[in-house]
Amino acid sequence: MGDQQTLPADIIGRLFRREPDMLADPYSAYRELREAGPVIRVDGPPQGPPWLNAWHVFDWASASACLRNPRVSSQRQMAAMPLEHFGIDPATPAALFFWRMQAQTMLTMDAPDHTRLRGLSLKAFTPRVVEGMRGEIQSIVDSLLGGVNARGETTFDVMADLAGPLPTMVIARLLGIPADDWAQFKRWSDGLIGFNITQQKIDNFFQLGQFLARRIAERRREPRDDLISGLIAARDRDDALSEDELVGQCVILLVGGHETTTFALGNAIYRLLADVSRWDRLPETAIAPAIEELLRYDSPFQALSRRAAADLDLSGAPIAAGDTVWLWIAAANRDPAAFPDPDIIDLERRDNRHLSFGLGPHYCLGAALARLELQVAVATLRERWPSLRLQSDSVDWKRDGAIRGPSVLPVEAG
Ligand code: HEM
Structure with missing residues (x-):
């Protein structure tokens, strides 16, 4: 214990507080913590911030084992964070809705409820169905980049002009949300993924939920060929989905799919342009493995949380039932035991078993869709602007939320 215990706890606290040097380069800290652990216990006062009184996992083998272990629960994680903890009145309608919904999404459920809920959306996300959306995604990317062209400027912000709007527009089309509502839809969901819960988040979540409930009511009266109508049909046929679950499913x-994809795209383009030889060689590089490598190198989600449902041994760490466990997937992605030369970007890397989409029963439902969006966006950008360059070497990393990526990415179109 003693000094050795204090040091990792301090670094972990700085990672959670998203201090600027930790955002710019969390990877040196991850290396240190993996070597000190790889599984580290941090203790503190019972009512402390979420990283206290928890286990932290930094290597690939332990993180993968945990994600696959049915005795490690996704359902119980929110119980560790009551709203009063964040200075929020739990009795307002918005807070009650937020709290109720936490238990209604597939992300926060365990089997068998999780399996049932996930199964209802699965059909919309198979690789074949997703591949069928290629034309639609291409036309959204073309219209966004056409907008940049039309302004006639030589510089633009990749985040504002492409990476920000693209994923919301794709999901909105999937759900059948009219184009007029896209901007509002995006504003409500901006910043919702985070370590902290704020009143603003609760209010946005409530507004988003009410908006979706109205769209669901409309589709119930007048079904269309979209995912909301499909989910209603599944509910009405099998009585499988409660009204809350229906809203929760759309929200999730x-x-x-929104900020994750936005910042994955921002990270990918930043890394490709940070060494222009990568950008220049891109047409000769197979796009699918290149995107996997960029996802491995900079995972948008840095950590996922779980709670142990039973006592278990994790790489020698005695985890007790009820303990919170943080899985630092961004650190696991740089584990030399799983990836040779993990700090080098090898766009042709094979056997790339990165954890950026998670693993096990909660493996990202939208992974095929996200991959397609990233591939189409990067390839189209490269085709349109072969001499695209970063305007500055320094990056302004997004400070809020739990997702890591550039908040702006100014480029010169050349
Ligand atoms: C590059 C972009 C993306 C990344 C990095 C990402 C990452 C992740 C990760 C790490 C998980 C697992 C969370 C956990 O185990 O606790 C997850 C789950 C999920 N993702 Fe994604 N995601 C992305 C894009 C998308 C898209 C485009 C959609 C849908 C439109 C989506 C929908 C979901 C859903 C519904 C789950 C919950 C699955 C379950 O609990 O069974 N994601 N994602």
Whole structure:
């Protein structure tokens, strides 16, 4: 214990507080913590911030084992964070809705409820169905980049002009949300994924939920060929989905697929341009493995949380039932035991078993869709602007939320 215990706890606290040097380069800290652990216990006062009184996992083998272990629960994680903890009145309608919904999404459920809920959306996300959306995604990317062209400027912000709007527009089309509502839809879901809960988040979540409930009511009266209508049909046929679950399912698709993809795209383009030889060689590089490598190198989600449902041994760490466990997937992605030369970007890397989409029963439902969006966006950008360059070497990393990526990415179109 003693000094050795204090040091990792201090670094972990700085990672959670998203201090600027930790955002710019969390990877040196991850290396240190993996070597000190790889599984580290941090203790503190019972009412402390979420990283206290928890286990932290930094290597690939332990993180993968945990994600696959049915005795490690996704359902119980929120119980560790009551709203009063964050200075929020739990009795307002918005807070009650937020709290109720936490238990209604597939992300926060365990089997068998999780399996049932996930199964209802699965059909919309198979690789074949997703591949069928290629034309639609291409036309959204073309219209966004056409907008940049039309402004006639030589510089633009990749985040504002492409990476920000693209994923929301894709999910909105999938759900059948009219184009007029896209911007509002995006504003409500911006910043919802985070370590902290704020009143603003609760209010946005409530507004988003009410908006989706109205769209669901409309589709119930007048079904269309979209995912909301499909989910209603599944509910009405099998009585499998409660009204809350229906809203929760739509919310989780938007929240899960929006900022993750935005910042994955921002990270990918940043890394490709940070060494222009990568950008220049891109047409000769197979796009699918290149995107996997960029996802491995900078995972948008840095950590996922779980709670142990039973006592278990994790790489020698005695985890007790009820303990919170943080899985630092961004650190696991740089584990030399799983990836040779993990700090080098090898766009042709094979056997790339990165954890950026998670693993096990909660493996990202939208992974095929996200991959397609990233591939189409990067390839189209490269085709349109072969001499695209970063305007500055320094990056302004997004400070809020739990997702890591550039908040702006100014480039010169050349
Ligand atoms: C590059 C972009 C993306 C990344 C990095 C990402 C990452 C992840 C990760 C790490 C998980 C697992 C969470 C956990 O185990 O606790 C997850 C789950 C999920 N993702 Fe994604 N995601 C992305 C895009 C998308 C998209 C486009 C959608 C849908 C439109 C989506 C929908 C979901 C859903 C519904 C889940 C919950 C699955 C379950 O609990 O069974 N994601 N995602």
